[in-house]
Amino acid sequence: MDGTMKTAVFTGPKKVELRQCPIPQVGKEDVLVKIDACAICTWEQRVYTGVKKVEFPFIGGHEMVGRIVEMGSRVDKRQWKVGERVAVGVMLACQNCYFCKTGNTQSCEYFDHSKHLEGLPEKGMGGFSEYLLVPSENLFKYDKISPEEATITEPLSCVLHSVETANVQFGDTVLVIGCGIMGLLHVLLSVRKGAVVVASDVNGERLKLAKELGAAYTVNPSEENLRDRVKEISGGIGAQVVFDTTPIAAVAEDAIKCAGQMGKVVLYSSFYPDTPVKFSPDWLHKGAVQILGTANSNERDFVRATRMLSEGVVNVKPFVSEVYEFEDIQSALESAIKGDKFRVVLKM
Numbered sequence: 001m002d003g004t005m006k007t008a009v010f011t012g013p014k015k016v017e018l019r020q021c022p023i024p025q026v027g028k029e030d031v032l033v034k035i036d037a038c039a040i041c042t043w044e045q046r047v048y049t050g051v052k053k054v055e056f057p058f059i060g061g062h063e064m065v066g067r068i069v070e071m072g073s074r075v076d077k078r079q080w081k082v083g084e085r086v087a088v089g090v091m092l093a094c095q096n097c098y099f100c101k102t103g104n105t106q107s108c109e110y111f112d113h114s115k116h117l118e119g120l121p122e123k124g125m126g127g128f129s130e131y132l133l134v135p136s137e138n139l140f141k142y143d144k145i146s147p148e149e150a151t152i153t154e155p156l157s158c159v160l161h162s163v164e165t166a167n168v169q170f171g172d173t174v175l176v177i178g179c180g181i182m183g184l185l186h187v188l189l190s191v192r193k194g195a196v197v198v199a200s201d202v203n204g205e206r207l208k209l210a211k212e213l214g215a216a217y218t219v220n221p222s223e224e225n226l227r228d229r230v231k232e233i234s235g236g237i238g239a240q241v242v243f244d245t246t247p248i249a250a251v252a253e254d255a256i257k258c259a260g261q262m263g264k265v266v267l268y269s270s271f272y273p274d275t276p277v278k279f280s281p282d283w284l285h286k287g288a289v290q291i292l293g294t295a296n297s298n299e300r301d302f303v304r305a306t307r308m309l310s311e312g313v314v315n316v317k318p319f320v321s322e323v324y325e326f327e328d329i330q331s332a333l334e335s336a337i338k339g340d341k342f343r344v345v346l347k348m
């Protein structure tokens with residue numbers, strides 16, 4: 001395909017500009033995707049505000065979906081065709097290290113957010129562009145939902161990975177701390193796993209939504225003691241699983257205390273600032289408690305996230321808070337960083 005396209009380039013903190021560049025040339029192995037929508041993740045918000053340090057210029061956007069518009073001669077025609085709607089998986093894993101080779105691309109040793117993707121004028125994850133070259137391994141079919149809803153594929157895939165890391169069982173008491181989009185996706189998936197979900201947040205509105213999404217209990221820790229309440233709900237033993245989705249180290253310390261014997265604590269969020277936390281090693285030892293970390297997702301998670309979304313197993317409509325035209329990316333970023341939305345989505 002000939003012609004030019006627009007891509008949004010971060011040139012410094014609080015600085016983003018739309019640039020004209022050539023539409024990438026399709027090589028034998030490439031699929032050219034016309035991006036329909038891309039959500040603004042917390043990660044891009046941190047790049048925009050300067051909290052997350054990247055080398056500028058930088059093209060953000062990693063929660064993107066689109067349509068196949070052109071395919072190279074070596075792309076598998078049994079699986080892919082022009083016009084198909086696809087979610088784009090993260091293309092940052094090296095595919096060659098120990099972790100990638102053992103099916104854990106989410107933990108790639110060389111995971112590089114500043115990779116320079118083929119066909120783009122600058123480094124970065126590339127989703128804030130009109131077109132993107134994508135290897136077919138990173139494409140995942142979806143249908144029956146809007147592109148805006150489909151942008152939730154990547155967040156959902158990460159949460160799916162987290163919920164499986166905790167191996168939630170029927171009847172488990174699962175505490176989800178933080179009811180932003182990531183916390184609420186944990187609520188949704190844990191409910192699907194048959195858990196008694198306790199959602200915790202200081203924001204009453206968000207607790208209301210948690211309840212609507214299936215949480216059995218909600219707790220506002222500014223009004224009641226979270227640990228005591230979880231103990232009470234769980235018949236005195238504490239939670240089998242605790243998901244901490246906040247970036248606050250002090251909350252992680254509280255999260256650990258809410259787990260019962262043989263409980264699992266999953267630290268889902270990245271931490272800003274990354275302050276060390278205290279826990280009792282003897283309690284951990286005697287209680288056989290597990291503290292786990294999780295980040296990102298792999299191809300398997302993406303396949304299942306797109307299936308669940310396409311078939312309506314989870315409804316993510318409540319998380320698309322605002323939709324902006326691509327040209328208005330600066331306003332969209334400004335709105336996103338206010339922190340009162342779930343996802344602000346750009347429409348290309």
Ligand SMILES: [Zn+2]
Pocket residue numbers: 041042043062063154155
């Ligand atoms: Zn994201």
Ligand SMILES: [Zn+2]
Pocket residue numbers: 093094095096097098099100101105107108109110111
């Ligand atoms: Zn790797």
